[in-house]
Amino acid sequence: MSRPSSAAFADSKPHYELLDGLRGVAALLVVFYHIFEGLSFAAGGTLITTINHGYLAVDFFFILSGFVIGYAYDDRLGKTMTLGNFFKRRLIRLHPMIVLGAVLGVVFYVLQGCEQWDGTHVATSFIMLALLCAMFFIPAAPGACYDIRGNAEMFPLNGPSWSLFFEYIGNLLYALFIHRLSTRALAVLVTLTGIGLAWFTLFDVVGYGMIGVGWTLDGLNFFGGLLRMLFPFSLGMLLSRKFKPLKNVRGAFWICSVVLLALFCVPYIEGKHVITFNGLYEAVCIFFIFPCLVWLAASGKTTDRHSTLICKFSGDISYPLYAVHYPVMYLFYSWLIENKYYTLGEVWHVALVVYVGSILLAYAALKWYDEPVRKWLTKRFLPKKK
Structure with a gap:
């Protein structure tokens, strides 16, 4: 799950x-990662290969969000900024793209044939109900009529919205509660949520063999997703309060990028002896390596035009x-299943089109929809600077 840039959070701060x-x-x-997830899904749920730990990007995003929100708002919220204006800013920044993602979800669902994964046809009324719920960010309960894909996703029109749902919860808790905590109290919160997440990760509580939880309301998934957000989110805020930049940092962006790629490409680690070995690897990434990457990147600056x-x-x-x-x-996955393609070698040309097409679609959405809509909403609902 990706988050808005730090420039969007702090109007006047660098x-x-x-x-x-x-x-x-x-x-x-x-x-x-999702391209390889599709190949695994089409093959009947085999292990995802190549970008094996790509799901950890969500945890990295939450640390980034906590750091940037703490930096941007800790000294303003409740002082020079009201709660109302904070919530307006966050809604303006996040919600337009949530709405567009839901609308595109309907478009591609229709192209897919309006069917659940088991081939059951879904009535138009249920699709429209799913769209309405997605626009108001109401998650689908497993088995509900608007669970239109039939695999218990919170947001069946746009699955990754589950992490944005938890982002909303994090923003709400920050505004009402967390920003008021002293640094020591925040450290206690980080410790307690860290213990909970470590238990969830190391002992594979849900039974997935990985910390890929939070995407459904089923069972312990919601609780796991909440821990998965709360620990890195509050840890990021604590880092922002304690942050002192390292000196003489060069090439931080490229170093951090290579490290992220390497971490995500580590193969799934089989085995369990009291704790799961894959869970231990995930914990090391979330608890130690990701915070170090954030600190290192926050200490560096771009030094040339190309990097900038x-x-x-x-x-x-x-x-x-x-x-x-x-x-x-979703459409790509459906095509893979229909044609029984299970390896990248068979579909690399289509996968490349999907990858590049997704980037172009995102850029078009940014320039032709997101930026103009946010500009209008900001002008309409936020107070002008004096």
């Missing part, structure tokens, strides 16, 4: 361009890309 760029890198890797342009472009499209690519993936 922003961390390397964090923007890393957010974009992670979003691009998520799209690649790359960071700006990838940061700009990161949230639109995350918000609109998955409806395209």
Whole structure:
């Protein structure tokens, strides 16, 4: 799940361009991960290959969000900014793309044939109900009539919206509660949520063999998703309060990008001895490596024109890309299943079109929809600067 750039959070503060760029890198890797997820899904649920741990991008996004929100709002919320204006800003930044993702979800669902994954035809009224619920961010209960794909996703028109749902919860908790905490109290919150997430991860509570939880309301999934958001989100805020930039950092963007790619490409780790080995790897990434990457990237700056342009472009499209690519993936998955394709070698040319097409769709959504809509909403609903 990708988040808006730090420039969007702080109107007058300098922003961390390397964090923007890393957010974009992670979003691009998520799209690649979902291509391989489709091959696994078509093959009947085999292990996802190549970008094996791409789902950890969600946890990385939550740390980024916590860091940037803490930096942008800790010294303003309740002082120079009201709760109402905070919520308006967050809705203006997040919700237009949520609406567009839902609309595109309907378009691609119709192209797919208006069918659940088992081939059951879905009535138009249920599709429209799913659209209405998605626009108001009401998650689908497993088995509900508007669970139109039949696999218990919170948001069956655009699956990754589940992480944005938890992002909303995090923003709500931040505004009402977390921003009021002292640094020591925030550290206690980080510790408690970290213990909960460590238990969930190390002992594979849901039984997936990985921490890929939160996408459904079924069973312990919602609780796991909440922990998956709360720990990195509050940890990011704590990092923003304690942050002191490292000196003489060069090439931080490229170092962090390569590390992210390497972490996501580590093969699934089989085995269990008291704790699951794959869960241990996930915990090391979330608890130690990701915070270090955020700290390193926040300490660095782009030093040449090319790096600046790359960071700006990838940061700009990161949230639109995350918000609109998955409806395209649904159609791609359906095509894979229908034609019984299970390897990248068989479909690399189509996968390339899907990948590049998702980026182009995200850029078009950014320039022709998201930026104009946010500009109008800001002018209409937010107070003018004095």
